Amino acid sequence: MTRAIAASIDSLRIGFIGAGRLGQALAWSLAAQGLKVVAAASQRRTSAQALAAPIPGCRVDAAQTLVDDCDLVFLTTPDAALEPSVAALRWRAGVAVVHCSGVTEVAALASAAAAGAQVGGFHPMQTFGDPAVAARSLPGCTITIEAGEPLDATLVALAERLQCRTNRLPPGMRARYHAAAGYTSQFINVLFADAERLWRSWGASEAQAVDALLPLARGTLAAIEAAGIARAMPGPVSRGDLASIEKHLQALVPFGDEACARYRILCRATVPLAQERGAIDAQIARRFEDLLAQPSVADRDPSGR
Ligand SMILES: NC(=O)c1ccc[n+]([C@@H]2O[C@H](COP(=O)([O-])OP(=O)(O)OC[C@H]3O[C@@H](n4cnc5c(N)ncnc54)[C@H](OP(=O)(O)O)[C@@H]3O)[C@@H](O)[C@H]2O)c1
Incomplete structure (x- = not known):
């Protein structure tokens, strides 16, 4: 020894x-x-x-x-x-x-x-x-x-x-464990970068965006700590609000395909969480999934080119 x-x-x-x-x-x-x-x-x-x-x-x-x-x-x-x-x-x-x-x-x-x-x-x-x-x-x-x-x-x-x-x-399990840690570390930076890009589009600075977004993120974390992952989830999907998500999708078009595709993927992932907390039923969930499906090339370019 x-x-x-x-x-x-x-x-x-x-x-x-x-x-x-x-x-x-x-x-x-x-x-x-x-x-x-x-x-x-x-x-x-x-x-x-x-x-x-x-x-x-x-x-x-x-x-x-x-x-x-x-x-x-x-x-x-x-x-x-x-x-x-x-x-x-x-x-x-x-x-x-x-x-x-x-x-x-x-x-x-x-x-x-x-x-x-x-x-x-x-x-x-x-x-x-x-x-x-x-x-x-x-x-x-x-x-x-x-x-x-x-x-x-x-x-x-x-x-x-x-x-x-x-x-x-x-x-x-180390690689799997380390991948899991990435979701709540560097991927948060990615989410902030996406949100900040939208703030910049009306002339706000990164500092202004971060000042506004950080308390929101902290509030979300506090809610997860208090109520759990699904029960604490905020946002339009948790209210069954399809119209707001349609407006988001239109608002994001000028930011390009990648920004739109990432928004759709993330927003789709909120649908089962909203169902888990009993906020939306299977029928509403289906309507969200249809709305948030990635558009085909033909949908993006009606001329087919
Ligand atoms: N950063 C994180 O968030 C984080 C979180 C958890 C775990 N880790 C782990 O912590 C470890 C260090 O990561 P870090 O982020 O602190 O890296 P880092 O900031 O890049 O620091 C690494 C340090 O090691 C020195 N170094 C490089 N090669 C060396 C060598 N051959 N001999 C002696 N020193 C050498 C570097 O050189 P200089 O002397 O030139 O400065 C530097 O100061 C990694 O295993 C990482 O996976 C990091």
């Missing part, structure tokens, strides 16, 4: 290799909880300095020095660099190395495991854009942990210290 990892998390010497958005936010969050983040390494020294600067006693090191000095190493490089980074370093029994990817298997760290290191996954289901903003949004989020003992218990204790929930995945 690795003594250091089995010990209290307060005595662990923690290092970060890869000082980007997630690395900075996680390092700062662990340090703010009194944990010993003692070293940072990155491709560029300036990135490691940016991670280390706000943490008292945190040094900028070469990656190998960091591995030799730490009990727990967070490898927070981009996914493609995980395997080569681990393979380029010397590992030992008594050290643990953890990646924070949602989609890459823990097996990417196999070369460290072969040298006796403990390996694991510690994936926070959160968006890490601006590191300071991300650090504030970490409490309350879910961290998916994958490791053998005693590292597993250490990672659970770290997640709890960060005031996060923990999640486990059955083997082979």
